[in-house]
Amino acid sequence: MKTKTPSKLEKILAAGHLAVTSECGPPRGSDPEVIIKKAGLIRDHVDAVNITDNQTSMTRMCSLAACIRLKLLGLEPILQMVTRDRNRIALQSDILGAASFDINNILCLSGDHQSFGDCPLGQNVHDLDSMQLLQTVHHMRDKGKFLGGDDIARPPRMFAGAAANPFADPFEIRVARLAKKIAAGAEFIQTQCIYNLDKFEKWMGQVRDRGLHEKVSILAGITPMKSVGMARYMKKRVPGMDVPDEVVKRLADTPKEKQAAEGINICVEAILRLKEVKGVKGFHVMAIEWEEKVPEIVERSGLYPRPVVD
Amino acid sequence: MIIADKKPIEEIIESIKDYSRILILGCNECVTVCEAGGKKEVGILASALRMYFLNKGKEVKIDENTLERQCDHEYLDELVDQVDNYDAIVSLACGVGVQFAAEKYRATPILPGVDTCFLGATEKRGLWTERCQACGQCILASTGGICPVSRCAKRILNGPCGGSSKGKCEINKDMDCAWQLIIDRLKALDKLDTYEELSPLKDWSTDRAGGPRKIMREDLLL
Numbered sequence: 001m002k003t004k005t006p007s008k009l010e011k012i013l014a015a016g017h018l019a020v021t022s023e024c025g026p027p028r029g030s031d032p033e034v035i036i037k038k039a040g041l042i043r044d045h046v047d048a049v050n051i052t053d054n055q056t057s058m059t060r061m062c063s064l065a066a067c068i069r070l071k072l073l074g075l076e077p078i079l080q081m082v083t084r085d086r087n088r089i090a091l092q093s094d095i096l097g098a099a100s101f102d103i104n105n106i107l108c109l110s111g112d113h114q115s116f117g118d119c120p121l122g123q124n125v126h127d128l129d130s131m132q133l134l135q136t137v138h139h140m141r142d143k144g145k146f147l148g149g150d151d152i153a154r155p156p157r158m159f160a161g162a163a164a165n166p167f168a169d170p171f172e173i174r175v176a177r178l179a180k181k182i183a184a185g186a187e188f189i190q191t192q193c194i195y196n197l198d199k200f201e202k203w204m205g206q207v208r209d210r211g212l213h214e215k216v217s218i219l220a221g222i223t224p225m226k227s228v229g230m231a232r233y234m235k236k237r238v239p240g241m242d243v244p245d246e247v248v249k250r251l252a253d254t255p256k257e258k259q260a261a262e263g264i265n266i267c268v269e270a271i272l273r274l275k276e277v278k279g280v281k282g283f284h285v286m287a288i289e290w291e292e293k294v295p296e297i298v299e300r301s302g303l304y305p306r307p308v309v310d
Numbered sequence: 311m312i313i314a315d316k317k318p319i320e321e322i323i324e325s326i327k328d329y330s331r332i333l334i335l336g337c338n339e340c341v342t343v344c345e346a347g348g349k350k351e352v353g354i355l356a357s358a359l360r361m362y363f364l365n366k367g368k369e370v371k372i373d374e375n376t377l378e379r380q381c382d383h384e385y386l387d388e389l390v391d392q393v394d395n396y397d398a399i400v401s402l403a404c405g406v407g408v409q410f411a412a413e414k415y416r417a418t419p420i421l422p423g424v425d426t427c428f429l430g431a432t433e434k435r436g437l438w439t440e441r442c443q444a445c446g447q448c449i450l451a452s453t454g455g456i457c458p459v460s461r462c463a464k465r466i467l468n469g470p471c472g473g474s475s476k477g478k479c480e481i482n483k484d485m486d487c488a489w490q491l492i493i494d495r496l497k498a499l500d501k502l503d504t505y506e507e508l509s510p511l512k513d514w515s516t517d518r519a520g521g522p523r524k525i526m527r528e529d530l531l532l
Binding site (some may be wrong): 111127131132147169176179239240 | 463464467468471476477487490502508
């Protein structure tokens with residue numbers, strides 16, 4: 001399959017391999033070693049690494065700088081960019097800055113509301129929304145133009161992605177919303193963490209009914225639970241998260257010292273099952289502050305070694 | 311209408327503490343309807359201030375007046391002969407009225423007695439909610455008559471975001487998700503198919519971003 005960008009992630013998907021991505025959260029400080037160390041833990045086991053953009057609205061080192069660090073180390077970064085903090089001038093400008101380092105992947109998001117973070121008294125921007133950011137990336141890449149209409153010298157060549165939450169409300173428009181993101185230019189999708197596999201498979205069925213799995217590469221989001229406490233927290237406190245009772249019970253029934261290992265087991269079982277779901281093109285393994293577990297998850301899921309592409 | 315809320319009396323006292331002749335000036339429009347700055351609230355505030363200064367042993371004259379509007383020259387002109395009798399005026403009008411009064415009576419401090427909050431409606435007595443942010447280019451025709459600019463916490467034009475849960479917004483369980491309301495309404499109108507039409511990048515130049523706005527109607531100018 002012909003690719004549109006130099007993105008390694010796009011090439012792996014185009015070659016028909018199941019892709020594996022992961023994510024690293026930048027530190028709450030300026031020490032570059034934090035991100036370098038995290039990346040070192042996962043670099044041989046994933047194809048590309050998302051760098052989050054002030055996730056949960058907690059102020060951190062910027063995604064772009066952390067992406068540049070990874071790129072200079074020879075990793076394939078995915079620049080997460082939220083529309084909460086930047087207007088269309090800053091978004092375009094940061095896209096060009098990323099492109100100048102040949103960062104070839106972008107994930108377009110609206111971002112958590114600032115009230116969840118450390119600056120709840122601040123303004124939000126939302127000049128564009130996540131779909132309009134996708135449109136902007138395509139406008140810059142495919143037309144080689146700024147939103148203002150001028151030509152871009154050396155346009156960005158980014159593989160454009162978006163998030164999808166198969167579990168959020170209202171469920172009836174979840175597939176329509178995916179179609180809308182594809183229409184806006186999403187080429188890959190990373191989903192919300194999947195614990196309710198039945199519901200995810202139902203969503204994938206609806207996705208296939210509309211043929212959307214042929215138009216976008218869906219990477220299933222996987223996050224290992226460290227403890228029953230984490231499972232309960234995600235079930236009760238994290239908006240749009242669907243953690244079935246049996247997952248909580250399974251961890252609760254496991255002795256405390258073995259819960260982390262059981263969390264990894266649950267995660268590996270999920271990947272093994274979802275590998276068989278038609279339309280799932282890979283996995284986005286988000287081991288939050290637990291990056292050292294990514295290699296084990298990837299290996300046990302039969303996704304190692306990672307393919308080599310030109 | 312414009313919804314305002316009463317300022318804490320401590321803040322008002324702090325702003326007038328150096329004056330001894332004060333007019334509390336209400337407005338008979340929006341702030342009367344939302345019970346923040348009409349004749350009734352002028353009376354209550356004036357009584358509370360008189361009591362406060364009496365207890366402090368300070369002689370302060372507090373007068374009351376309520377104009378039909380404070381955002382119109384015609385009504386503000388009624389104060390021309392009285393304004394020199396006061397060291398300061400506490401206006402219980404919205405921010406528009408406070409400023410318009412200040413522009414007219416340049417030598418008198420005009421102090422705000424309410425916080426101007428939003429453009430909204432009275433859901434029931436004691437409950438007002440936002441409906442409009444005056445962005446200058448109404449998109450309600452394509453959003454089922456529900457405004458995502460004013461009612462979505464992220465102003466998302468292609469919503470909902472991932473934080474919509476059981477019809478509520480992630481930032482507050484008591485707040486409806488605007489996009490849930492839009493989808494429900496599109497369904498009721500049998501127009502859910504239009505949900506998939508992408509809303510284009512919005513021109514915010516008619517919003518706050520374009521600087522102070524003005525409308526000039528040649529046909530009405532004298």
